[in-house]
Amino acid sequence: MKNKFLATLLFACSMGTLSAQTPVYLDDSQPVEARVKDALSRMTLEEKVALCHAQSKFSSAGVPRLGIPELWMSDGPHGVRAEINWNDWGYANWTNDSITAFPALTCLAATWNPEMSARYGKAIGEEARYREKDVLLGPGVNIYRTPMNGRNFEYMGEDPYLASIMCVPYIQELQKNGVAACVKHYALNNQELWRGHIDVNLSDRALYEIYLPAFKAAVEQGGAWSIMGSYNKIRGQHACHNDLILNKILKGDWKFDGCVITDWGGAHDTYEAAVNGLDIEMGSYTNGLTSESAFTYNDYYLAHPYLAMLKEGKVPMSTIEDKASRILRLIFRTAMNRQKPYGAVCTDEHYAAAREIGNEGIVLLKNTPVVKKGAPLLPIDAAKYQNILVVGDNAVRLLNQGGGSSELKVKDMVSPLDGLRAVYGDKVQYAKGYAAGRPMYGRADEVPQTVVDSLRAEAVEMAKKADLVVLVGGLNKNHFQDCEGGDRLQYGLPFGQNELIEALQGVNKNLVLVLLSGNAVEMPWVAKVPAIVQGWYLGSMGGKSLADVLSGAVNPSGKLPFSFPAKLADCGANAFDALSYPGDSIKQVYKEDVLVGYRWHDTKKIPALFSFGHGLSYTTFAYGKPVASAKTMTTDEMLTVTIPVKNAGSVAGKEIIQLYVGDEKCSVLRPAKELKHFTKIALEPGEEKTVTFTLTPDDLKFYDETASAWTLEPGKFKIYIGASSTDIRGMVPFELK
Template identity: 55%
Template sequence: MIKQLIRVGFFALFVFQDLSAQNQKPLYLDDTKPIDARVEDALKRMTLDEKIAIIHAQSKFSSPGVARLGIPENWMTDGPHGIRSEVKWDEWDQAGWTNDSCIAFPALTALAATWNRDLSSLYGKSIGEEARFRNKNVLLGPGVNIYRTPLNGRNFEYMGEDPFLSGQMVVPYVKGVQSNGVAACVKHFALNNQETERHGVDVIVDDRTLYEIYLPAFKAAVIDGQAWAIMGAYNKYKGQHLCHNQYLLNDVLRGEWGFKGVVISDWGGVHDTKQAITNGLDMEFGSWTDGLAWGKSNAYDGYYLAKPYKALIEKGEFGTKELDEKVRRVLRLSFLTTMDKNRPFGSFGSEEHGLAGRKIAQEGIVLLKNDRSVLPVDLKKTKRIAVIGENAIKMMTVGGGSSSLKAKYEISPLDGLKKRVGKEADVVYARGYVGDASGNYNGVVTGQNLEEKRSAAELLAEAKNVARSADVVIVFGGLNKSDFQDSEGNDRKGLELPYNQDNLIKELVKVNKNLVFVNISGNAVAMPWINEVPSVVQGWFLGSEGGNALADVLVGDVNPSGKITFSFPVKLSDNSAHSIGEFPGGKTVNYSEGLFVGYRHHDKSKIKPLFPFGHGLSYTTFEYGKVTADKKSMAASDKITFTVAVKNTGKREGSEIVQLYISDLKSSLPRPVKELKGFEKVTLKAGETKNVSITIDKSALSFFDDKKHDWVAEPGDFEAIIGASSANIKSKVKFTLQ
């Protein structure tokens, strides 16, 4: 902190000295001028050492500005679910601040499950305000890597298996963050779909699959969201690490998409100075140094884009053309963020942000199954509620890797339910199983003592006894953020629930049929007991207000409206990557399933999933009319609108997500049976009917022709399919592209 205060003072001193020698204000300080002109003016004033300095780190999470010119440092913060607590300058240990406890927002899996673009905007705006208040000008998020396998440890940070949905949800998030003068750094670009061998695995994928499945969400963030930063991935593609990858960074990101922002390395993702110079990287962070390579000098000078780069310039092996391009982009970042005098001040840990997180969590919770209407819990008829499971009490904001947070508070499911139920019913808790008793990640300590001396048999006996005497049993289980679960660094070892939870659930339902299983996770899990358990809820990692949001839905104060954004397979071999043995690979992993990820694979192979993509129930019911098109034939330059009437046929207000899938009935290349190309979330009062319209253009009909290296929409017959999920089809209409 003292270092930072000294630097601020030096900035002011140097700026004063620099300006006092001139009769007029330098162009780079004149924010009425175009940014490009200001960048060029600042660039020509910089020395070689200053240029080298600003393209690599000076601490764990910061890079230098140009003190002499009054250009501030850049400060990064991990996201994308909250603002990470402060660590020491050169270490991962906690800095010991007492005012860096943030609001923990729901994981991005939960945000995506809302299918609500407005909530994505609210999320981005809120977390951007938290970052701005903490004086961070780059938020390391959101993540939009595609859900290829349910074993990926980082799936909880992403937005699901469908590129269209991910693209639609990432754009408002990016715009919301950047409205605060904070850059969204969209990650991890690209093909970063596993943690196993993540630093070296080379992904083999055909161009068509790359462009149709793995790039669209990034493209949307760049072109529609106008993201100011992109983070490279750890893995390789075409034999090159993705933090300095000629094809994806130079040819695609900058060449095809026209990206003007900064490419930032993932921490430790840089491996070669010459490739880092030429292959699209701008800012290097987290490279591993021993602190001794340059004697007593700063270890950060040993980074690939530090002294080694300068030495190559001094030897004449490189000019300054590439360096100047990098510096231009970093300066542009500064002028958009720290040098923008009109950027708002932000706010941190506020009640408003807590309520935003609660609203997002409420809409993201998914009711997967509800036989016999066990939910919502009727407090007029219920006298005793049994709550069972470690996940009812375990704090989930700590752990999971770089998204681990030091939250200002976290409402557990048990506490949220007790608070809501109050004196209306008794809430009795039993542990049921022991998972992870620890509560310490990177020096952030929950303070919970979850140690358990009783045996598994004793815990099971207690749980059954509590369940037997209850009117309803709610089991909070699933995964946690420990290694080999939902956590950065390692992938899951299997699809099954850990800690022998399957046996617990099977035993509990024998003594009480009114059982609800709440799956706290960012991943699909196997449910071998599904036919015996009447109600299942997908509860995600919901952040500070998670317990309150879950209680809101479980007792019916809020009608669930979320829908899952990835398929739940019955067994692991029902997933396409696993069905062909292409996960996790070794030094290479071959995406030979191609386009057929998630529901695309299930459709093609006629596999019935446990729960299909886009599935989610409500406490009310909806009736769909017949979809109509505003024209039977469209020209390539036209748009076409599909309209369907949706009626709430139940007794309470609810929201339904109308999904539009497009099927190409005859194509020169193999295509999925159908693909999501539109959706709208509509809220209806009991008995109310609304017309829902979704408009598409020819881009929704196009596929990527790798031989032409272009998007192609072939004339012919198509079908528009309206569904309540990818498997629950309501109506179809044919149309023709001329």
């Protein structure tokens, strides 16, 4: 039924359960807390407990007797998932649930542009509202710890500050539609292998400095209405009912007033779920995606077993009062919010947003001339090339398919091949080059070697006759790649792509490589390939975005939200024994501590192949000398830094100016430098703008494990202004007194 609230209300009226005097909880002109208190006073214990667990695969109960509707949830965070059956994991095969696929969150993070995040949240919120969803399961803000994590494409990179800044506008604009963000996966779900039970152990510094800041920003600045607990354990206790991260940090320190929802099947114990901060249990007695069971929803940990413990006095009544209050608050903010706007789906505005986010997120990794003093291959000049060969499975593959819960049913999907043909017409020929098998979850096709050899040979023969070759490769959304439920098995490119790249380059030096992935990959051929583009998973308008950038209609301005290690052992998480990654199947220790990503590369002096924050342009930007407002700073003062930046090239472009801070001497190990501020500016050719950053005492703090508090330590610091974490354009020293 199109209006769930109205249907529930009419049912309640027909049953004679509403009095002539309108209850406060139905009056949305009243404060939410008054409505919560009123509704709670009218509910039975059984009705309160019924709120706390699923009633179907993607809904939890309301209170029909009182006209309080259920909550409907949907997977995100890149689009609203197709409708799932009530009581199994099959698709319902509706004809009206096709949506817009937006670029993956790695691409959003690569824009380094909060305005793009706001547009993303607004558009996806409108689509969720149109589909009558109350809770969208996203965004994901787990930290990129290792490139082997199959789910990195759903997150916002390796830096907690970047992820914090980028997640807030998404959440705020999403929730303006009366749809709750469910920020995930809280916390430390940084791998898929053994995700259901791996026990993560780490220092308090790593927890507070690296893995929690984005969640904190989502709650305190974004005002998120719900949080999804993760599957893994943290220090011996499952994250979905973990006293430390739920009771003490989330609801205690951060004053979170929303709901904690399990990841599907993430609850494991009734008592712990009752007392350790869980509010809504979803998906138990399944493995999250594929299996069914004989258990009913009333057999969930927070269903009849919880009710029995409450009646027997084994858990305090205060626990159900708190849970029911939070769930009612969520219902009043979403399902019973009569002030929310109408939704929309697959509109021109949504397609434009998806395309522009893709345009700003695509990263130009490399663009060198093929011959000495020659012009770079990119952008592709249509007048220069008569025969353009596009190669690669990813040039035509529907990359919205696969990936687990992020799989999307799209109304429209523009492939890279379609996008390039729209610009270059019949100059474009196509060869598959390699085969990656069918989109599947939990397994992958084995492609016969005869097929591999045949496809490669065909592409190489066509490349000999081409003026330019564009190979669209990378990973895809199948098992053991960028996919939920399993980590990658290799750091290198799969499906014989390394051999294909070498063979193509051997017969045609004019080779452009476009990598579509949510992860870094090993590049043994990097010195030979003149042009490399990191294209991410770009969604419905992905082919248009790629064509915009490759043709020069759009000047690339994306920067990497994570480092590309030259080899896997160069990554901090992978530099130690197996206990660091992937663990021993039971326990894991984060041995790199706070040195995640560029913090590891910089501090250990292990150069990355492509650095955090790296991204080239079709123009050049000249940085002037940074100037600080003072040479010293006290613990209650702020410091401003100004830098002139000029477009020294011949085309308009956007540049991301990054500010890092390094502590010269400290009582604890600190990274060589850490990102503290950034801004993205647009400049016409010859135009110059002055960028101003304000440094606060909070920017200089570290988490003191002895004091269990954030601490300022006086001493000498350096401010680094860079175009990436390694491309430093200026430095300013100062002293904290």
